[in-house]
Amino acid sequence: MSTTERPRILVVGGGYVGLYAAKRIMKKMRYGEATVTVVDPRSYMTYQPFLPEVAAGSISPRHVVVPLRRVLPKAEVLTGRVTTIDQDRKVAVVTPLVGEAYELPFDYLVIALGAVSRTFPIPGLAEQGIGMKGVEEGIGLRNHVLEQLDKAESTTDEDVRRKALTFVFVGGGFAGAETIGEVEDMARDAAKYYSTIKREDMRFILVDAADKILPEVGPKLGTWGKEHLESRGIEIYLNTSMDSCVDGHVVLKNGLEVDSNTIVWTAGVKPxxxxxxxxxxxxxxxxxxxxxxxxxxxxDYIWTAGDNAQVPDMASRRAGVENAWCPPNAQHALRQAKVLGDNVISGMRGFPQTEYSHSNKGAVAGLGVHKGVAMIVMGKMKIKLKGRLAWYMHRGYHGMAMPTWNRKIRVFADWTLGMFLKREVVSLGALETPREEFYEAAKPAPAPAAAAAPAEKAKAS
Incomplete structure (x- = not known):
């Protein structure tokens, strides 16, 4: 970390808003006008809408993350956490990955911490649940699902096999519906390479406390999405929730009980x-x-946006919708970050601030290869698409929204190769414990019983 006499703009969080806001600020400010410092526990930003495709093996995990230092070469990027902020002194306390915490003075502050998984005190959830907020979880879910197929293929115990081939997903929003759609698609493909496993042997269950899934695309497309997933053999239980999942024994509010090694939690987010x-x-x-x-x-010196912010939806309010707030999605985060960056520069120079206002452009969701739903808003007209065309819209929109041309090209290259080559269905479960095999080889071998006997005799004498 360098010391500087220039004003410091501290960006807390390197996610979608943090990355784009810092990039916008550095593009707009004059040379030497300020120092931009970004603090985040990870040195990269994750494009979360692509996590279901990472879990399905359609996109390489490295291609959905953007290295902060590469995209922000003229900014200070500190890998750590901001633990406290003293607004009176304008000082933040930064706890790095290693070493002692230290104070970091700032003049302007951007809060872009995003959101985390919203969980409830359900017995067994912390021990059994798999989230879908980070690229590590996407990789882990893919390896885990394929590992369950390996387990089922190698056992003769029917209970073990049934538990391995039962997959429970909690949450029917974008994250839940897209993830179960992509993972079911991958598992269906993978089953072709197992002699004793068919798709009919697997059980996929989607649970949601609401009365519909995919509320973001409207009731008609949500109903179609539900019927489509059910036509693929996915069980969907609405108006219900999970009471417990201790040791993989899932108990639902509607009385259904199943044993499962795979419990994926996508039931919303919280700041x-x-x-x-x-x-x-x-x-x-x-x-x-x-x-x-x-x-x-x-x-007048702190700004915020994205999933951790409660931002008035001025477009909806002007249309007569009272108390409307911007929903937590990439569409708003990208546009808010640009306005935020411009307003930080304006605030630094003493110019007026600009209000953020954006009309909803619709929503797109992928439910597996060649399957999706899309609602495109054009003025007062809503265009509703489903199936292959909606899937193209989903990939096109998110492909272009992916930060940096480097990552855009890599993602489109993955998709292009996927048109001609079959997806890989190998589990790399050892990634989670990469040193285990070396440890077993390197640890001291126990002394043979024959060699230990003389030592014991010597002690006795």
Missing amino acids: NPALARFGLPLGPRGHVDAEPTLQVKGT
């Missing part, structure tokens, strides 16, 4: 709990309370 330690005004659900200008309420 990063670290926000509670920053002394910022928070909304009823823990979001940072923001003005339409993306400034934190009551401040």
Whole structure:
């Protein structure tokens, strides 16, 4: 970390908003006008809409992450966490990955911590659940599912086999529906290479407490998505929830009980709990309370946006919808980050702030290869698509929204190769414990019983 006499713009979080805001600020500011510092526990940003395709093996995991230092070469990128913020002194406490925590002064502050999985105190969930918020979880889920097929193929115990081939997904929003659609697609392909496993031997279950899935695309497309998944043999239980999953024994509110080694939790998100330690005004659900200008309420030097912010939806409010707030999606995050970056520069130079306003352009979702739903908003007209065409819209939109041309090209290259080559169905489960085999080879061997006997005799004498 360098020391500087220039004003410091501290960006807390290197996700979608943090990356794009920092990039915008550095593009707009004059040479030497300020120092931009980005702090995040990871040195890369993850494009989360592609995690279901990572779990299905359609995209290489490295291609959905963007290295912060590569994209922000003129910024300070610190790998660590901001644990506290002293607004009176304008100082943040940074805890690095190693070493002692230290204070970092700032003049302007951007809060972009994003969200974490929203969980409930369900017995067994912490021990058994698999989330879908990071690329590590996407890789882990893919390896885990393929490993279950390996287990089922190699055992003669019917209970063990049944538990390995039962997959439970909790949450029917974009993340849940897309993930179960992609993973079921992958498992169906993988079963062709196992002599004793057919798709009919597997059981996929989707659970949601609401009365519909995919609410983001509207009721008609949501109903079609539900019927499509059910036509592929996926069981969907609405208006129900999971009571417990201790040791993989899943108990649902509707009375259904199953044993499963795979419990994927995608039941929504909540703002990063670290926000509670920053002394910022928070909304009823823990979001940072923001003005339409993306400034934190009551401040003129702190901005926020994205999943951790409660931002008024000015486009909807002008259309007569009271108390409308921007939903937590990539569509808003990208556009908010640009307005935020411009407003930081304006605030630094003493110019007026610009309000954020954006009309919803629709939503797209992929449910496996050549399967999807899409709702495109063009003025007052809504175009609803399903099947292969919607899947093309899904890939086209998110492919172009992927940050940097480097990553765009790599993702499209993965998709192009996937048109001609079959996807890999190999599990690399040892990635989670890469040193285990070396440890077993390197640890001291126990002394043979014959060699130990003389030593015991000597002690006795």
